[in-house]
Amino acid sequence: MDDPIDPFKVPHLVPGVEFIRLNPNIAMHPDGTPVVGSRQFVLDVNEYREQMPKKMMQRPGFGGAGKKIQLKLNSHRIESLPTDRIYQYDVQIGNGKEKRGLIKAIWGSDQLNKRLPGGRIDWLYDGSKLAWSTKQLKEDLKFMVDLDAEPDRNVPKPATNIPVYVPPVSKRPRKDSENAHLVIIRKTTHVDLNTIDAFLNGKTDFGPGVIDAINFLDHLIRENPAKNHINIKKSYFDRDHGAMTDLGDGVEAMRGVYQSIRMAEGKRLVLNVDVSHTTFWRRSSFPSLVNQLSRFMDLEQLQNHWRKDNKDPKTTTYIFNTMKRLKKNSFIVEHEGRTDIEKVKVWRVHDILNMSSREYKFRPFNKETGKEDPEISMPEYYYKRYNIWLQWPALPPVQTTNKTVAFPMELCHMIPGQRYPFKLNDSQTRNMIKFAATKPEVRQSGILAGTKMLNWANDPYLKHYKLKIEEKPIMTNARILDPPVIQMYKEQIKPGTRGSWDLRGKKFLEKNPAPLIYWGVAIISMPGMYQRQIQKPQVQAFVSRFIEVYQSHGGEVHNKQPLVCGPYPDPAKGVEDVFTAVGNKHQVRPQFILFFLPNTSTECVQGMQAMKNDPQYHSNVAMKVNAKLGGTTSRAINVTNKSNGTYFSKPTMIIGADVSHAAPGIGAPSYAAMTVSMDRHAARYAAGVQTNGYRVEMISTRNLRDMLVPLFRQWMATIAGGNPPDHVYYFRDGVSEGQYLNVLKYEVADMKEIWKELYRLARPNHEVMYTVIVAEKRHHIRFFPGAQGDRNQNPLPGTIVDKDVTHPFENDVYLCSHKAIQGTARPTHYHMLMDEAKVKTDDFQRMLYDHCYQYMRSTTPVSLFPAVYYAHLASNRARAHEDISETDRKLRDSGPTKSTWEKPVEEPKPLLGMINRIGMRWGMWYI
Numbered sequence: 001m002d003d004p005i006d007p008f009k010v011p012h013l014v015p016g017v018e019f020i021r022l023n024p025n026i027a028m029h030p031d032g033t034p035v036v037g038s039r040q041f042v043l044d045v046n047e048y049r050e051q052m053p054k055k056m057m058q059r060p061g062f063g064g065a066g067k068k069i070q071l072k073l074n075s076h077r078i079e080s081l082p083t084d085r086i087y088q089y090d091v092q093i094g095n096g097k098e099k100r101g102l103i104k105a106i107w108g109s110d111q112l113n114k115r116l117p118g119g120r121i122d123w124l125y126d127g128s129k130l131a132w133s134t135k136q137l138k139e140d141l142k143f144m145v146d147l148d149a150e151p152d153r154n155v156p157k158p159a160t161n162i163p164v165y166v167p168p169v170s171k172r173p174r175k176d177s178e179n180a181h182l183v184i185i186r187k188t189t190h191v192d193l194n195t196i197d198a199f200l201n202g203k204t205d206f207g208p209g210v211i212d213a214i215n216f217l218d219h220l221i222r223e224n225p226a227k228n229h230i231n232i233k234k235s236y237f238d239r240d241h242g243a244m245t246d247l248g249d250g251v252e253a254m255r256g257v258y259q260s261i262r263m264a265e266g267k268r269l270v271l272n273v274d275v276s277h278t279t280f281w282r283r284s285s286f287p288s289l290v291n292q293l294s295r296f297m298d299l300e301q302l303q304n305h306w307r308k309d310n311k312d313p314k315t316t317t318y319i320f321n322t323m324k325r326l327k328k329n330s331f332i333v334e335h336e337g338r339t340d341i342e343k344v345k346v347w348r349v350h351d352i353l354n355m356s357s358r359e360y361k362f363r364p365f366n367k368e369t370g371k372e373d374p375e376i377s378m379p380e381y382y383y384k385r386y387n388i389w390l391q392w393p394a395l396p397p398v399q400t401t402n403k404t405v406a407f408p409m410e411l412c413h414m415i416p417g418q419r420y421p422f423k424l425n426d427s428q429t430r431n432m433i434k435f436a437a438t439k440p441e442v443r444q445s446g447i448l449a450g451t452k453m454l455n456w457a458n459d460p461y462l463k464h465y466k467l468k469i470e471e472k473p474i475m476t477n478a479r480i481l482d483p484p485v486i487q488m489y490k491e492q493i494k495p496g497t498r499g500s501w502d503l504r505g506k507k508f509l510e511k512n513p514a515p516l517i518y519w520g521v522a523i524i525s526m527p528g529m530y531q532r533q534i535q536k537p538q539v540q541a542f543v544s545r546f547i548e549v550y551q552s553h554g555g556e557v558h559n560k561q562p563l564v565c566g567p568y569p570d571p572a573k574g575v576e577d578v579f580t581a582v583g584n585k586h587q588v589r590p591q592f593i594l595f596f597l598p599n600t601s602t603e604c605v606q607g608m609q610a611m612k613n614d615p616q617y618h619s620n621v622a623m624k625v626n627a628k629l630g631g632t633t634s635r636a637i638n639v640t641n642k643s644n645g646t647y648f649s650k651p652t653m654i655i656g657a658d659v660s661h662a663a664p665g666i667g668a669p670s671y672a673a674m675t676v677s678m679d680r681h682a683a684r685y686a687a688g689v690q691t692n693g694y695r696v697e698m699i700s701t702r703n704l705r706d707m708l709v710p711l712f713r714q715w716m717a718t719i720a721g722g723n724p725p726d727h728v729y730y731f732r733d734g735v736s737e738g739q740y741l742n743v744l745k746y747e748v749a750d751m752k753e754i755w756k757e758l759y760r761l762a763r764p765n766h767e768v769m770y771t772v773i774v775a776e777k778r779h780h781i782r783f784f785p786g787a788q789g790d791r792n793q794n795p796l797p798g799t800i801v802d803k804d805v806t807h808p809f810e811n812d813v814y815l816c817s818h819k820a821i822q823g824t825a826r827p828t829h830y831h832m833l834m835d836e837a838k839v840k841t842d843d844f845q846r847m848l849y850d851h852c853y854q855y856m857r858s859t860t861p862v863s864l865f866p867a868v869y870y871a872h873l874a875s876n877r878a879r880a881h882e883d884i885s886e887t888d889r890k891l892r893d894s895g896p897t898k899s900t901w902e903k904p905v906e907e908p909k910p911l912l913g914m915i916n917r918i919g920m921r922w923g924m925w926y927i
Contacts, residue, residue, distance in 0.1 A: 046701075048749035055206075056740060056833050059811040062802050065640075065842045066479035071785040071795065073476055074447055075805050078261070078269035079468040084134040086191040086216055091131045092184040099401070101348075103127060106181055111145045115183075121464055124219050131185065132216050134465070141185040148179045191216045200267040200808055217261050221271070223461045225259075225454055230417050234260050235276035238453060239417055243446075245435045247428040250289040251420045252282045253435050257450025258780050265806045271469055272805070273454075274780035275446040277436040279424065283416040285334075286326055286409045287395060294319050303394045307356075318890055323352045323396065323409075325422055331398075331412045337386035346415065347407070351399045357408045358393040378408055423663035437823030440784055440793045474804050478783070481798035483861075484636035484850040485645075489554055492637070495853070499790075499797040499819025500860040503619045507554035509683075512629035515556040519592040520582035522574050523566030526598050534596055539564060542605070542613055543594070549618035555626055562594075572886070589917055592629060620857070627684075627856040627924045635681045636850040646681065647847045650726040653715060654682045655708075656867025657747070658733040660875040661695050667892050669882075669908035672699045673875035675867050676711040678922060680719060683854045685867060686711050686922045687874035689881070691908040697735060698742055704750045712758060714922050724759045727837045730772045733868045740774060740833050748772055748834070769836040771844075775868045776829040781805055781814055783827060794820040797861050798849055801827070811835070813845060817852040818863040828864050857927055874926040881911040 093103050104127065106112060113120045117135040124132045193216075195209040204210070222234065229236040237256035244254045258276040263269055281289065287299050296302045296319075306319040327349050333342065353360065358379050363372040378397060379390045390408050397406040424432060438446065456462055456469045486493040489507035521543055525533050543564070547557050563582055568574025575595075582590040595604040605621065623633050637645035656675040662668035672692035675685040688707030692699060716722050730751070732743050748770055755768045783795040790796055795816040802813040812831040819825075830848060852861040855869065862869055882889070914921055 046749050046753045048752045049745055052741075052744040052749055053834055054741070056810045056831075057835055058809050059807075060835075060838075061841050063479065063800065063813070063841045063845045065846065066481040066798065066800065069478050069480060069785060069788045069799075070475055071478050071783050071788065071799070071801075073474045073801070073805055074274050074444075074780070074782045074784070075264075075270045075272045075474050076472070077470040077474060078271060079470050080466060081193050081196070081217070081269070082134075082220075082465040082467055084465070085136075086132055086134060086193065087136050087187055088189050088191050088212065088216070089131040089133065089137070090186045090188045091125065091129055092182075092186075094181045098181070100127065102181075105147060106145050106183065109145050109147065109150055111143075111149070112183060115141060115143055121460060124216070124223050124461065126219055130215075130219075132191065132219065137185065137187050140187070141183070143183055144180050145183055146180040193217075196263065196269065200263060202809075214261065214263070217269070217467070220461060220465055220467060221259060221261055224459045229453070230254075230256070232278055232419055234258055235278060236450075236453070237276075237278065237280075237417075241449075241453065243435075245431065246282070247279065247424065247431045247435075248292075249295075249425065249428060250282050250284060250292040251279050251424070251428055253277055253279050253432055255435075255446060257447070257453055259450075259454060260780070262805075263808050265803050265808055267808065270474065270805060272780050273447055273451060273473075274782060275438075275443055275450060276780075277432070279420040279428075279432070280416065281329065281414045281418050281420050283414055286331070286398065286412040286414065287392060289326070289414060290319070290323050290409075293322050293325065299392055303392050306395070320352070320354065320396075326398070326414075327351060329418050330415045332415060333407055333411050334413050335382070335386060335411050336388055347405070347412075348401045349398055349412075350401045350403060352409075353397045353399050353406065355396060356394045357390060357397050360397045360406060362404075362406070378406070382408070421664045423666070433822075440782075440789070440824045443782065443824045444784060476801055476804040478785075478799055478801045480796055481800060481846060481849050482639060483798060484853055485639055486634050486853060487637050487645075488634050493634075495861075497796045497798070503553070503623075503859050504615075505552075507552075508623075508626050508631055509634050510632035511554040511556050512626055512631045514591070514630070515558040516591060516629065517559045518582065518586040518588050518590050519559060519594070520563040520565060520578055520585075520590060521594045521596070522568065522578035523564070523596045524571050524574050524598070524604075525567035525569050526571070533567070533598055536564060536567075538613075539596055542596075545613055545615075546618050546621060549615060550622040550625065553619065553622050553626070555622060555629075555631070566596075591918065592625070594625075623857045623859075624927055627927050630919075630923055632679070632683050633856050634854065635683045636853040638846065638850060640846065647843075647850065648680075648682075648727070651720050651723065652682070652727045652729065653677055653719075653725040654685075654729045654731065654867045655751075656685070656731045656733070656865070656869075656871040657699060658868060658871035658875050659692055659697055659699060660734070660872075660878075662893075667694070667904065668879075669694055670696055671875045671878040672703050672707070673871045673878060674699070674704070674707045674711075675870045675874060676708070676715060677867065678711075678715065678719070681854070682851065682867075683856070684924060685870045686714070686924070687870060687926050688921075689874050689878040689926075690911055691878075691882070693907060694904060697739060698746050701746070701750050704747065705754060708751065708754060709758070710921065712754065716758070718922075722762070724755055724763065724766060724768055727769050727771070729867075730770055731775055731865050731867045732772070733775050733864075733871065735774055740831070743774070744772060744834055771835045771837050771839055772833040773865075774831045774833060775865055776831070777826060777864060779829050781827060781829070782824055783814075783816060790819065792820070794825045795827070799827070800845060800849070807831070813848075815845070815848055816863075817849050817861050819860060826863065830865075856924060870924070870926065877926045878911060881914070883909045883912050 093106055107125055116123050116133075117137065118133065122133050122135055189212070191212050192209060193213050195204060196213050198204040199206055199210045222231070225231065225236045229238050235256050235258045237254045239254070242254050242256055244252055246252050254277070256276045256278065258272075258274045260272045261269060262272060287302060291299055291302050294302065296305070302319070306317060306323065330346050330348050332344070332346060358377055360378045361375050363375050364381060366373050376384070379393045382388050382390060390410060392410045393408070395409040398409050398412050399406045462469070480497070483495050483497065486495060486501060487509060489509055491506060493501045493506070495501045521539060523534060523536065523539055543562065547560050551557055563585055565578040565581055566574060568577065578593055579590060582593065597604045626633065638647050639645070641647070654677040657673065659670055659672045661670045669691040670693055671689060673687060673689045675687045678684045678686050688711060690703045690707060692703055716724060728751070730748060732747070735743055752768065752770070759766060783799055783801065784793065785795050785799065786793055797817055797819050799816040800813060806812050806814070810831065812829060814827040814829050816825050816827040832844070848865060851866055852863070855862040855866050
């Protein structure tokens with residue numbers, strides 16, 4: 001007899017792909033599993049895919065609740081648009097495989113400028129395939145540009161310009177035609193800027209015509225600043241005038257300006273302007289940069305250790321991977337005896353060779369004989385040619401994009417102004433936060449400096465095309481929502497607009513459901529760290545005080561003398577040993593283990609804090625412990641609902657989702673995390689996590705089912721008496737506007753299919769209504785309320801904006817729900833994609849704000865809706881459950897091993913499974 005089949009454990013690897021599921025007509029048990037012996041399969045496509053909306057919902061109306069105020073936005077109105085007809089052209093330079101620097105040189109050549117009607121001032125170019133002009137070509141342009149024929153081609157230039165010199169080690173002389181390049185310019189269409197006005201007035205849909213018009217305007221405002229400043233996407237930096245700071249370890253940060261044009265509510269175009277902060281390589285020698293990044297004391301150590309234990313030339317070390325971060329950067333070569341041209345010649349790193357400089361041999365090209373000289377080693381060449389000895393010949397050579405040319409690493413010097421795209425270490429992150437987190441007054445000054453740098457009034461391209469930008473920033477009508485009441489155990493708190501409340505003398509709303517009995521403590525020593533190591537008597541004193549504080553907040557602790565183990569120099573062994581010791585002592589699986597680490601950590605007790613033994617810190621730890629053990633800190637009360645203070649009139653579930661990706665160049669998988677509310681007030685959330693391919697944003701069908709089916713079943717069993725919810729709020733983070741429809745078509749459609757299968761027999765005609773919201777914090781809108789804000793002129797918690805910078809028609813809002821501790825507050829942008837429940841605007845906005853007061857481990861409202869916030873936490877914790885050795889993880893995460901990261905052929909391994917013997921999967925294990 002065949003075994004029962006779980007209908008949720010079937011192959012469905014990617015969103016939207018057909019999957020095998022059970023024939024819905026076969027006999028089913030009430031829990032959704034088939035009757036034993038039924039093994040009929042059919043191919044089926046999710047029927048909800050095509051039922052999902054094909055465009056975003058429209059705004060049903062504006063909110064009206066709260067105190068009305070006016071505040072300044074960091075956005076400017078576009079006063080006038082170009083009136084001339086704009087023609088769009090397709091540009092082909094060479095065979096389409098030319099490097100960006102070469103393309104830039106060709107487009108900037110005098111020869112090309114003479115062939116363009118009206119000159120280059122009348123032409124915009126995106127640096128790739130598209131160009132725009134008010135001039136109409138009668139026929140296609142097709143001509144050659146010879147860069148060697150440019151007037152100043154052979155004159156030495158600053159080290160930030162295009163390469164001008166052919167190296168002496170080139171194996172052959174340049175051919176006469178080698179630097180001549182074909183340019184073809186073809187007219188493709190015209191851009192009608194009137195389509196923007198038509199769209200804003202509801203006369204046409206958002207389509208290709210509107211997209212082309214916005215794309216043209218976007219390139220128009222960036223044309224001049226991109227030519228005169230360091231340009232990274234929509235941000236511009238100036239080393240001569242911008243603020244800078246040294247982040248340490250070979251990296252610096254620079255403050256620049258960001259600008260982006262967008263259509264907005266009020267039937268207008270606006271320009272969002274903000275400060276921008278980006279990291280750059282410092283100007284230094286390559287060995288010095290690698291030395292700092294690798295944390296070695298001196299170059300002698302670096303030279304001796306970069307190949308340590310590296311017997312197989314195909315394998316790499318952590319240090320060698322760190323060296324690979326230098327790839328794709330431009331550099332100059334510095335040493336005695338260089339010619340004037342050699343001094344300004346710019347090279348670009350292709351690779352770091354896995355050999356020493358003394359092992360690298362080549363045959364230099366001899367200009368006098370026209371032939372190659374005999375083979376010679378790199379140190380010998382520099383001694384014979386320049387009379388210098390290499391100091392560090394054991395370091396690897398740097399191969400340039402001209403692959404016949406390589407240099408000793410010690411002679412290579414990074415050119416400043418090149419972006420550092422890798423993840424910052426802890427020290428650099430702290431320094432970056434100090435630099436970037438500025439108060440509103442300072443940020444406004446930075447924005448003003450940025451607008452002066454952009455200098456719209458004197459921008460030659462804006463003047464030529466007659467685009468005018470209003471100098472004064474927008475003043476908008478905003479509102480401050482009333483804060484909720486905080487319900488503790490038999491006590492209510494009214495936080496007002498302070499943005500915080502005091503936990504002293506207060507008991508948690510719900511204590512841990514099972515008393516804390518089977519628990520222990522572990523001390524991790526980590527020898528060699530610069531922090532002072534915590535001692536066992538200090539740990540015991542901390543534990544005693546913690547028990548007192550936790551009990552004062554209502555926590556139930558029966559075992560007041562937990563087993564204290566350690567110190568353990570090896571964290572991995574410490575985890576295993578203390579788990580075994582506590583389990584053996586009580587002859588049961590441990591409920592909870594408290595770890596003390598010498599360094600900072602959000603998941604363990606910080607050693608320095610334990611030494612201070614501060615009551616406030618104990619209360620903070622108690623909130624986390626109580627949540628992990630199944631308790632609830634507090635909940636928000638809806639002051640507009642006089643009957644019961646709840647936010648939901650029908651059984652409602654809230655789901656949060658986030659997908660996190662590795663830093664650029666790192667081959668780690670993406671992690672998907674989903675949270676599901678587990679009480680009637682949506683205060684507690686369970687979570688599921690899983691690997692989600694490599695840099696894949698949409699959560700796969702398989703992951704959705706693996707994560708959500710157990711949580712859905714648990715919710716139905718414990719919250720709704722076996723019934724599904726009537727209404728689900730789905731909060732999604734981390735998706736761009738271009739992916740909004742995919743969220744509906746794949747993720748929401750998959751969830752609807754899951755619900756249908758779960759309650760197919762019990763409630764065949766029931767349909768779960770979805771309200772889908774994307775929460776986004778990666779934007780540049782800021783509020784400046786002035787005197788109507790807090791003492792730092794930050795917006796008060798509850799400040800909400802739904803006009804002037806929101807979407808012209810769709811349902812979005814900016815909400816500042818938190819009190820900014822440092823810097824300028826960043827509001828969260830909430831964009832509602834679909835609302836089958838037709839929630840009233842004021843009710844939705846109040847729920848958004850009030851639920852930020854329910855964050856489980858804080859006595860302040862948070863900046864992001866908790867369902868999404870918790871998904872962030874769970875996604876970050878997923879890394880600890882990856883099925884990979886620590887050695888392999890460190891090697892993989894040290895940096896790219898190739899010039900461009902390549903997606904692995906195989907899908908990433910699933911995370912290590914979570915044992916659910918004590919209901920851990922239903923709790924807040926990640927907090």
